[in-house]
Amino acid sequence: MASLTDVAFRCLVSEMGGVGLLITEMISAEGLLRRNQRTMEMIRNSNDTTPVFIQLFGENPDAMAEAARMVAAETGFDGIDINMGCPAGKVIRKGAGAALMKDPAKAAKIVAAARHAAPDLPLTVKMRLGFDRVNAPVFLEAIQAEGVDAVIVHFRLQCHRYRVPADWSHAGSLRHIARVPLVGNGDVMTEADARMRLAQVDGVMIGRGAIMDPLIFHRLAGGNGSVDLEERVIPRLLELIETHYPEPMRLGRLKALTRFLVSGRHMSRRYRQAIYTATTYAQGARNLLALADRLINGHGAAQT
Ligand SMILES: Cc1cc2nc3c(=O)[nH]c(=O)nc-3n(C[C@H](O)[C@H](O)[C@H](O)COP(=O)(O)O)c2cc1C
Numbered sequence: 001m002a003s004l005t006d007v008a009f010r011c012l013v014s015e016m017g018g019v020g021l022l023i024t025e026m027i028s029a030e031g032l033l034r035r036n037q038r039t040m041e042m043i044r045n046s047n048d049t050t051p052v053f054i055q056l057f058g059e060n061p062d063a064m065a066e067a068a069r070m071v072a073a074e075t076g077f078d079g080i081d082i083n084m085g086c087p088a089g090k091v092i093r094k095g096a097g098a099a100l101m102k103d104p105a106k107a108a109k110i111v112a113a114a115r116h117a118a119p120d121l122p123l124t125v126k127m128r129l130g131f132d133r134v135n136a137p138v139f140l141e142a143i144q145a146e147g148v149d150a151v152i153v154h155f156r157l158q159c160h161r162y163r164v165p166a167d168w169s170h171a172g173s174l175r176h177i178a179r180v181p182l183v184g185n186g187d188v189m190t191e192a193d194a195r196m197r198l199a200q201v202d203g204v205m206i207g208r209g210a211i212m213d214p215l216i217f218h219r220l221a222g223g224n225g226s227v228d229l230e231e232r233v234i235p236r237l238l239e240l241i242e243t244h245y246p247e248p249m250r251l252g253r254l255k256a257l258t259r260f261l262v263s264g265r266h267m268s269r270r271y272r273q274a275i276y277t278a279t280t281y282a283q284g285a286r287n288l289l290a291l292a293d294r295l296i297n298g299h300g301a302a303q304t
Pocket residue numbers: 001002003004024025026055083085086126154185186187188205206207208209
């Protein structure tokens with residue numbers, strides 16, 4: 001997830017345990033080929049035990065092939081996921097992300113190019129139900145014919161954004177035609193949601209729910225989510241930000257990551273504001289630790 005599943009957050013979730021696969025923020029295939037400095041920073045990986053896939057986006061099969069070759073030769077990522085679901089205007093206008101849902105033949109060419117360029121790396125596609133109408137069955141047929149190893153379906157159209165709930169009623173028919181594992185995505189916010197959805201698909205991908213609650217995978221895998229571990233989440237996130245980013249980048253990272261981390265919880269708006277209005281990393285970190293303390297000890301819940 002752009003600006004969220006960075007190296008620090010991926011390390012945090014991996015350390016908390018239970019997660020089977022992590023995926024980077026979306027990375028421009030062309031940016032990677034240009035060795036754009038910001039892109040190279042974004043593809044830093046950690047040496048942890050959980051497999052990490054790099055997510056690439058682009059609309060040009062040749063560039064995708066080159067980027068896939070570079071990932072295989074020069075990085076330690078365990079696989080490649082191709083983004084065919086991003087609804088953002090600047091991505092769509094270039095014909096990438098969810099724009100590819102309108103053109104299954106082109107999407108298939110992109111998959112074929114990446115498959116051919118990196119034959120030994122697992123290859124997945126993140127797709128939607130369609131662009132402005134459901135065409136996921138046709139789309140799925142087209143990409144699986146080119147050797148994709150699994151598909152992840154966000155059960156919404158591009159035009160839906162988050163305005164309507166994810167429509168999991170399509171899971172059964174898609175699973176019926178899928179010859180590869182089908183991973184479902186959309187509105188899985190709690191362990192109960194995940195357990196219910198796991199009956200419909202081969203796996204679930206958790207986005208916002210994981211940023212709000214990095215222990216969700218730990219508990220899904222049978223962990224007890226103890227208070228000790230709860231207490232570790234925020235201090236450890238701060239340590240990881242400090243490990244992976246130089247001082248000028250830390251405050252921005254802290255604000256981006258905590259926007260979701262705190263949004264799912266009842267707490268004083270005053271405390272949230274204290275993080276967003278911090279002008280230095282030290283101040284932001286102090287405010288976040290104070291907030292964490294109130295959350296764990298239940299002091300913040302009553303105020304709004
Ligand atoms: C801030 C933000 C950034 C996102 N960035 C990406 C991205 O880079 N690649 C991607 O495939 N999906 C991205 N998504 C979409 C999520 O991966 C996911 O498909 C969507 O949020 C629905 O799943 P959820 O209900 O579990 O969050 C992003 C979502 C948000 C809110």
